[in-house]
Amino acid sequence: MFTGIDFVQFFRDNAALAVFLTVAVGFWIGKFRYKSFSLGTVTSVLLVGVAVGQMKIEIPEPAKTLFFLMFLFAVGYAVGPQFFRGLRKDGLPQVGFAVVLCLLCLGSVWLCSWVMGYDAAQAAGLMAGSQTMSAVLGVATDTMHEMPNAADLKYDIMPVVYAVTYIYGTAGSAWLLGTLGPRLLGGVDKVKAAARELESKMGEDMSAQPGFNPAVREITFRAFRADNEWFDPGRTVADFEREMQRQGKRLFVERLRQRGRICEVTPRTMLFRGDEIVVSGRREFVIEEEEWIGEEVVDNDLVNFRVETLAVVVGGRRRRKETTRMPIRDLLKADFMHGVMIRSITRAGVRVPVLGNGRLDTGDRLELVGLRQDVERAAGRLGFSDPETPKSSMTFAGLGIVLGGLIFGWVLVTRIGSIPLSLTVSGGVLIAGLICGWLRARRPDFGGLPEPAVWFMNNVGLNVFIAIVGISTGPTFIRGLQEMGWSVLLVGIVATSIPLISGIFIGKYLFRFNDALTLGCCSGARTTTAALGAVEETLGSNVPAMGYTITYAVGNTLLIIWGVVIVLLVG
Structure with missing residues (x-):
């Protein structure tokens, strides 16, 4: 059993553990908040370091x-x-x-x-x-x-x-x-x-428009039977998507069951009355389509396909300048954005409003959602994909x-x-x-x-530094x-x-x-x-x-x- 003196001596002999103790307790205290006031992580780590430093622990420079x-x-x-x-x-x-x-x-x-x-x-x-x-x-x-x-x-x-x-x-x-x-x-x-x-000068809030999907609004994929007579005597996928845009809804046909056979689709694929189609888009718009397209169908085979969520950084040598200077409203209408939804845009670590006349900047981080070939095509035009990886250079x-x-x-x-x-x-x-x-x-x-590595270097680097400052100055604080x-x-x-x-x-x-x-x-x-x-x-x-x-x-x-x-x- 440790006595008080043994405990102090243990941390003097193992200064690294004193630093980890300071960081751990400081991060824990930093989470507490009273109304809008909080000490914050950095101040908490410093004050805990001052307390730990009363044990007169020496840490190499x-x-x-x-x-x-x-x-x-x-x-x-x-x-x-x-x-x-x-x-x-x-x-x-x-x-x-x-x-x-x-x-x-x-x-x-x-x-x-x-x-x-x-x-x-x-x-x-x-x-x-x-x-x-x-x-x-x-x-x-x-x-x-x-x-x-x-x-x-x-x-x-x-x-x-x-x-x-x-x-x-x-x-x-x-x-x-x-x-x-x-x-x-x-x-x-x-x-x-x-x-x-x-907001008015910058255009409408694209978070309330088809094609931009904040994290709180789920992108959904649902299957319908094309019962509307509009599909007679046959319409292309491009015709259907244009009709949806005319109605103010940015929806895409992702898959098709035709004559009992599941088919992949292109803009030229023909749709006929009675076909079963998978439609993607914002939940509130997709739900409404049961009244226009036809009855929703439950078909696990039809909707069982892989959807990608891809992180993309705007930039790169091959990036076309028009994609960064193009208003978001026009960007969403571009051919290379077909079938792609934007879940979020982060700039310098901050979520920014996505307004119709807003533009992307080099270094912006986007989350794109859609079929793999669609999001990869969009990523190649916007910048480069930045998937999560444990490796750092x-x-x-x-x-x-x-x-x-x-x-x-x-x-x-x-x-x-x-x-x-x-x-x-x-x-x-x-x-x-x-x-x-x-x-x-x-x-x-x-x-x-990768972002997790940058977070670690930023937050842990600063707080370990502050912890050592607190411990070193504790006796004279x-x-x-x-x-x-x-x-x-x-x-x-x-x-x-x-x-x-x-x-x-x-x-x-x-x-x-x-x-x-x-x-x-x-x-x-x-x-x-x-x-x-x-x-x-x-x-x-x-x-x-x-x-x-x-x-x-x-x-x-x-x-x-x-x-x-x-x-x-x-x-």
């Missing part, structure tokens, strides 16, 4: 850096396509807005640090917490190690400031943009009207991390006096991730990391909090609020964005998904997500780099 670099590469890889997509002409306004808001974030943190007399470590903690960019902790630490006065800096104070200011950085941002933001723009009703106006990821750190952290270094100036190894790995993510969207044969005082909470509120409130008015009056789009752009530039969710809940619309993806890619990059800049400014 390379472990923290290893997981942090893995996280940074995954961040860049995930947003790379949208980052470079924003550099096109139509994306530049959102890129410009994101840059302005990120500069405001940097300026507010620097101003608060100057007023309060913070040193580089305290300022970096304020940047990481108030702007909810945990990666700043690692980037800033790398930069401080290069400073002439590195030995005099209080590294342990950085996670203290981060933990105290992060809570309002998350919850406060959601309240500012979800509750206060619409009022600053003229009221919730006015912003809701702006969202409806943008670690050569691709490993070389990306090494070359990014080598080039930007060592080769491209300049000096201001005695201070070396570079993006550091951390910043270089982030840039490498952006480039690799973009290359993957352009060339599907170039490396590749309470003393640091007493030294800083709770005034740091008020400073964090100011540093969080200034950029967001300013951004709302800048988006409205300077960039002249739609009000609903402005709130989405603010959420993206500050990389706060919680705020986007709060905005969408308040407005009852997912239109703000249209302003989230490009600004998120830019904000994710700049706010991490600000970890270098704030240390140089204050230090």
Whole structure:
């Protein structure tokens, strides 16, 4: 049986287990929510790490850096396509807005640090917490190690400031943009009207049209006997599908039983009265067809065929440009989309509204549903299929991390006096991730990391890094909090609020964005998904997500780099 001393010594001798314990308990606590408030996984892991760190456990330095670099590469890889997509002409306004808001974030943190007399470590903690960019902790630490006065800096104070200011950085941002933001723009009703106006300009909601099928609406395949006299004296499959489109229903004939024999169909296949046909489409439309086509039949042999659900990434060298710039409404009518349903569209990890005049972007991830030959044909025209696989190209990821750190952290270094100036190894790995993510969207044969692998590198990489930070600083955390005082909470509120409130008015009056789009752009530039969710809940619309993806890619990059800049400014 363990005594208290034996238990502590066990974890001191097995530091890796202390890290796993911290991550496990932190993820568990992070799931709890009171109304709209939640600590979140990252903050929970840090606080649990502080508690575990009271056992004075020493963890070797390379472990923290290893997981942090893995996280940074995954961040860049995930947003790379949208980052470079924003550099096109139509994306530049959102890129410009994101840059302005990120500069405001940097300026507010620097101003608060100057007023309060913070040193580089305290300022970096304020940047990481108030702007909810945990990666700043690692980037800033790398930069401080290069400073002439590195030995005099209080590294342990950085996670203290981060933990105290992060809570309002998350919850406060959601309240500012979800509750206060619409009022600053003229009221919730006015912003809701702006969202409806943008929807109207972008065309009808294709989620309510044949051919686009959200996950909550099941695509179905049903068999009917063609009893309608319309089928006399014989109609082609193409005639039938055109008639369905004329009635406002996008349905397809998938199989046919004719004269007792099951046949595969083509657009030229003839249909006669009395044939049994399998029709695919959205459930509500297919159910209605019993009144028009004829009686539904139960025929297990006829409907027993394989339907594919295929993940497709938009891009690739052979991708035709017209497929990405074509309005969704027209895309669904294209010949190569015959028999294919779109279940979902995800952009930079966020579900985006699919409106009639909306367009696909390079790197978008679609779920296509239909017969294998149909979805594979559509995949070849839209981009490339990206089926789930347990394999990852670690050569691709490993070389990306090494070359990014080598080039930007060592080769491209300049000096201001005695201070070396570079993006550091951390910043270089982030840039490498952006480039690799973009290359993957352009060339599907170039490396590749499946979504589960990216999720693991992103979430586990960050949280293991945060766990080690918490454990390492645990013994001095309470003393640091007493030294800083709770005034740091008020400073964090100011540093969080200034950029967001300013951004709302800048988006409205300077960039002249739609009000609903402005709130989405603010959420993206500050990389706060919680705020986007709060905005969408308040407005009852997912239109703000249209302003989230490009600004998120830019904000994710700049706010991490600000970890270098704030240390140089204050230090």
